[in-house]
Amino acid sequence: MTPLLQVKNVAKMYGARIGCTDVSFDLYPGEVMGIVGESGSGKSTLLNSLAGHLTPDRGEVIFDTRTEGPVDTVTMSEPERRMLSRTDWAFVHQHARDGLRMSVSAGGNIGERLMAVGDRHYGSIRERAADWLGRVEISESRIDDRPSAFSGGMQQRLQIARNLVTGPRLVFMDEPTGGLDVSVQARLLDLLRGLVREMGLSAIIVTHDLAVVRLLADRLMVMKDGHVVENGLTDQVLDDPQHAYTQLLVSSVLQV
Amino acid sequence: MSDYNFAYLDEQTKRMIRRAILKGLAVPGYQVPFASREMPMPYGWGTGGVQVSAATLTPDDTLKVIDQGADDTTNAVSIRKFFEKTAGVETTEETEKASVIQTRHRIPEAELTEDQILVYQVPIPEPLRFLEPRETETRKMHALQEYGLMHVKLYEDISQHGAIATAYAYPVKVEGRYVMDPSPIPKFDNPKMEMAAIQLFGAGREQRIYAVPPYTQVVSLDFEDYPFEASKAEHACDLCGSEHSYLDEVILDDAGNRMFVCSDTDYCRSRREAGHSGRLSEEAA
Numbered sequence: 001m002t003p004l005l006q007v008k009n010v011a012k013m014y015g016a017r018i019g020c021t022d023v024s025f026d027l028y029p030g031e032v033m034g035i036v037g038e039s040g041s042g043k044s045t046l047l048n049s050l051a052g053h054l055t056p057d058r059g060e061v062i063f064d065t066r067t068e069g070p071v072d073t074v075t076m077s078e079p080e081r082r083m084l085s086r087t088d089w090a091f092v093h094q095h096a097r098d099g100l101r102m103s104v105s106a107g108g109n110i111g112e113r114l115m116a117v118g119d120r121h122y123g124s125i126r127e128r129a130a131d132w133l134g135r136v137e138i139s140e141s142r143i144d145d146r147p148s149a150f151s152g153g154m155q156q157r158l159q160i161a162r163n164l165v166t167g168p169r170l171v172f173m174d175e176p177t178g179g180l181d182v183s184v185q186a187r188l189l190d191l192l193r194g195l196v197r198e199m200g201l202s203a204i205i206v207t208h209d210l211a212v213v214r215l216l217a218d219r220l221m222v223m224k225d226g227h228v229v230e231n232g233l234t235d236q237v238l239d240d241p242q243h244a245y246t247q248l249l250v251s252s253v254l255q256v
Numbered sequence: 257m258s259d260y261n262f263a264y265l266d267e268q269t270k271r272m273i274r275r276a277i278l279k280g281l282a283v284p285g286y287q288v289p290f291a292s293r294e295m296p297m298p299y300g301w302g303t304g305g306v307q308v309s310a311a312t313l314t315p316d317d318t319l320k321v322i323d324q325g326a327d328d329t330t331n332a333v334s335i336r337k338f339f340e341k342t343a344g345v346e347t348t349e350e351t352e353k354a355s356v357i358q359t360r361h362r363i364p365e366a367e368l369t370e371d372q373i374l375v376y377q378v379p380i381p382e383p384l385r386f387l388e389p390r391e392t393e394t395r396k397m398h399a400l401q402e403y404g405l406m407h408v409k410l411y412e413d414i415s416q417h418g419a420i421a422t423a424y425a426y427p428v429k430v431e432g433r434y435v436m437d438p439s440p441i442p443k444f445d446n447p448k449m450e451m452a453a454i455q456l457f458g459a460g461r462e463q464r465i466y467a468v469p470p471y472t473q474v475v476s477l478d479f480e481d482y483p484f485e486a487s488k489a490e491h492a493c494d495l496c497g498s499e500h501s502y503l504d505e506v507i508l509d510d511a512g513n514r515m516f517v518c519s520d521t522d523y524c525r526s527r528r529e530a531g532h533s534g535r536l537s538e539e540a541a
Contacts, residue, residue: 079400101408108411115411116404122414122479144415 002064004029004170004202005050010059012042012049018226019045023059025221025231029169032196032203034217034234036210036249042226043206044174050204051091051172052081063088063170086116090163094175096155099162100147106133106158107143113166132161136191153184157191164195171196171203177212189215210253214238222246263310263343269293273311273465277456280467285434286398287381292463302335302360303460305377309358312373312456313339318346320354325362325502325519332360349522361424363445365501365523368453370470376439378459381466383427383437403435406477414482423487429475430468438474444486444502449474491516496527497534 003026012019020042027033035043049056052073062070066088073081085091093099100109110129111119119125130140136157138150147155156176163171176192177185193216196203205216213220213234221231222243230243241247261267269291276290295303313319319339323332327349335358336347348354351366358375368374384394387405397403406427413421426443430436438449439457449455455468468474478484492499494515501523503516515536518524528537 082400082402104408104412105415107415108408111411112404112408115407116402118404120407120478120480122411123481125411126415 001028002070003027004031004064005204006060006062006070007050008060008062010046010049010056010061012045012054012056018042019054020049020223020226023228027170027202027204029202030200031219032201032205032217034213034220035204035206035223036208036213036220037223038208038249041223043223045226046223047172047174047204047206051089052085053091086113087166088169090166090168090171092156092159092163092171092173092176094178096147096152096159099159100155102146102148105144105146106138106150109147109158109162110165113162117166128165132165133158135195136161137187153180153188156180156188160192160195164199164201167199169202171201173203173205173207175207175209176205177207177209185212192216210238210250222249260342262315263313263339263345264295265293265307265310269307270311273307276465277308277311277467280456280465281454281469283434284468284472285430285436285466287464287466289463290465292460295460296338297334299461300379301331302358302377304458304462304465305358305360305375305460306335306338306458307460308375308456308458308465309335309339309356310343312356312375313343313345315343315345317355318348318353319343320348320351320357320522321359322357322362322364322520322522323360324504325364325523326521328521350526351520351522361440361442362502362519363441363448363451365498365518365520368451370452372453374451374453374455376441376455376457378437378439378457378462378464381437381457381459381462381464383425383435398434401433403429403477406435407479410477410479410482414479420478420482420484426484427477429477431473432475435477436466436468442488442502443476443484444488446474446476446484447486489516492534493518493524493527494534494536496524496532497537498524498527498532 005027007023007025010023011021023046037043048054050061056074060072061074063073064070107129110132111125114125130143133140133143138154138157147158177188217234220234220237222229224245230237230246238250241250273290276288279288295306321332321336323329339345340347351364356373360377382394387409388394410420424442425437425440426446428436428438452470454470457466476484489503491503495517498518501518504519506515508514
């Protein structure tokens with residue numbers, strides 16, 4: 001089986017300082033990869049480098065495209081990369097406000113990607129927007145409300161709907177549950193888990209919340225100071241941490 | 257003649273503007289940056305249109321200036337006087353006799369010919385501006401033809417008003433490539449943009465010139481199930497009786513009386529001279 005995403009020796013420097021370096025892994029279709037680490041460990045830099053928001057200084061990010069097979073997205077042309085990022089890729093921001101158009105209604109937010117890839121039928125766009133609102137547990141009657149009238153958890157769910165409407169194959173998530181209270185987090189995680197399984201999505205989830213990766217991720221990568229210090233199956237890494245930093249991380253979780 | 261160089265601007269500036277115009281004509285709908293000059297009028301009063309007209313005029317030209325279709329409003333009168341003084345060209349109010357027509361927010365009702373140039377005054381040339389504030393991003397969107405966002409605006413219109421409520425500055429796609437703001441003309445005028453005359457657009461404050469060459473395809477954006485409609489008030493002109501011209505609504509008193517008149521004053525006058533009359537003809541006479 002061809003990996004959906006092959007990452008080879010990706011490095012991103014900020015001047016002399018290291019953002020992240022020597023990162024390599026393969027992600028297979030339907031697999032969810034978690035990236036954990038403390039603040040400043042380079043996990044967001046890595047995610048942005050993979051998603052094309054930052055240009056890596058070294059390395060290859062090879063994505064298995066539908067039409068041409070595996071292509072290095074770092075060297076592909078910008079129009080192709082932008083096309084990819086609104087069809088086969090999705091990016092869920094930590095702050096829903098970064099990922100949503102706050103002055104556009106919920107329906108318009110979900111419809112944007114559809115219209116961006118050429119859908120010109122209002123009725124069908126609206127129907128799919130309503131369908132997706134339902135899937136992320138937002139009442140259809142809110143379709144014409146702006147996201148500013150939504151609660152934090154609803155905004156995050158709307159952002160997810162907006163990203164998944166074009167049926168992407170790879171989703172990048174940057175702390176999708178950050179800033180939400182625990183009960184809302186739990187429901188969001190439940191929803192995400194359902195969607196990932198149902199749509200067969202591959203995902204890369206950056207978080208510092210070990211509970212999130214325990215629930216969602218098949219595999220786990222632990223980062224510290226821009227390096228990957230440990231990786232493996234999620235349960236294996238969390239239950240039997242080998243690296244000193246991972247041991248510290250796992251033991252730092254409060255047991256209620 | 258006056259002490260001004262012909263048509264106010266110096267020759268180097270006119271040359272620079274002509275270059276931008278030629279580039280604009282070569283790439284229909286593309287916004288060409290140009291070094292807009294300070295003009296003796298405030299921004300928003302047609303500084304872009306005036307510069308384009310100045311670069312386009314020759315001593316043999318006949319100029320017509322309209323503002324919302326009218327020849328006799330402040331903006332039109334002062335720009336006409338400006339060119340009478342600085343260029344000494346003939347001016348006219350009759351659409352057929354003009355070779356250069358500078359317009360604010362209207363296309364004349366009379367069909368334009370291959371011998372004419374229509375110059376638009378444009379306040380904000382970027383159709384994506386209110387959706388995407390970053391200039392770097394909008395340029396990229398034009399370059400890569402990422403125009404989905406334009407439809408998001410139309411989607412919002414339908415979801416809020418049940419129909420596409422955008423009534424002026426209605427976005428168009430030129431020759432299947434660039435999405436263009438036709439300046440704040442009513443969408444009633446959009447279908448007329450596929451015309452025989454050259455159309456030039458000047459935005460002075462935003463320093464952009466763009467153009468639509470003759471017989472170029474201009475398509476108003478819409479949805480398959482909500483097609484574009486060139487709307488106008490459902491009335492006939494109260495002075496000339498025309499049922500096919502774009503109308504202005506005029507409030508007559510505080511008892512709810514109103515009248516509808518052609519916004520194109522020259523068109524209305526020529527129809528009345530030809531013997532047509534409307535509902536309020538006697539009272540107005």
